Amino acid sequence: MYRHQRLITSGKSFLLATLLFGMLAPKMAYASESADSRSAIWLSDGQRSAILAEMRQFLTASQTILQAALAEDMAEVEQSARAVGLQQARGVPAELRAKLPEGFVKLGPQVHIGFEEIADEAVTMGDSQVILQRLAEVQKLCIQCHAVYRLERE
Numbered sequence: 730m731y732r733h734q735r736l737i738t739s740g741k742s743f744l745l746a747t748l749l750f751g752m753l754a755p756k757m758a759y760a761s762e763s764a765d766s767r768s769a770i771w772l773s774d775g776q777r778s779a780i781l782a783e784m785r786q787f788l789t790a791s792q793t794i795l796q797a798a799l800a801e802d803m804a805e806v807e808q809s810a811r812a813v814g815l816q817q818a819r820g821v822p823a824e825l826r827a828k829l830p831e832g833f834v835k836l837g838p839q840v841h842i843g844f845e846e847i848a849d850e851a852v853t854m855g856d857s858q859v860i861l862q863r864l865a866e867v868q869k870l871c872i873q874c875h876a877v878y879r880l881e882r883e
């Protein structure tokens with residue numbers, strides 16, 4: 730009888746433990762995933778929005794270039810790559826530039842140069858394999874920077 734009781738009790742605590750674990754485990758996993766070791770860059774609301782808008786342009790350009798290269802549409806490759814090329818890099822205001830860490834300032838222009846080279850390839854040899862290769866290289870820079878920095882509001 731006593732043994733039987735114990736079995737029921739331990740059955741109940743097992744059930745309770747399972748329930749609790751089920752409720753807590755996702756939170757624990759979430760907590761460890763959200764531990765963010767990237768360096769924060771502190772910006773005004775406007776500066777942060779401007780950089781994020783540029784980022785979305787990068788993603789749009791990358792997708793358009795990929796699709797246009799596959800379709801051998803070199804005019805489209807050139808146009809979308811040029812839009813995020815060196816011209817865009819020159820537009821960064823001095824007070825924003827001053828807040829950006831050195832690593833960020835180094836990687837940014839490399840991306841613009843990479844896109845500029847894609848645009849040049851499109852109007853010269855127009856080899857889609859070369860364009861895809863360059864795009865793959867540019868995207869390594871995206872990944873490199875994203876691994877290190879995050880943007881925060883001041």
Ligand code: HEC
Pocket residue numbers: 781782784785787788791832833834836837840867868870871872874875878879880881
């Ligand atoms: C010099 C550093 C750097 C480079 C290079 C870079 N990014 Fe970013 N990107 C960032 C940072 C920092 C954020 C904000 C991340 C955060 O705060 O969590 C970001 C955010 C983004 C976002 C989110 C935009 C939004 O509206 O929230 C996209 C999309 C993006 N990047 C695409 C790209 C692509 C595509 C490339 C390469 C062609 C690229 N980025 C290159 C630093 C960079």
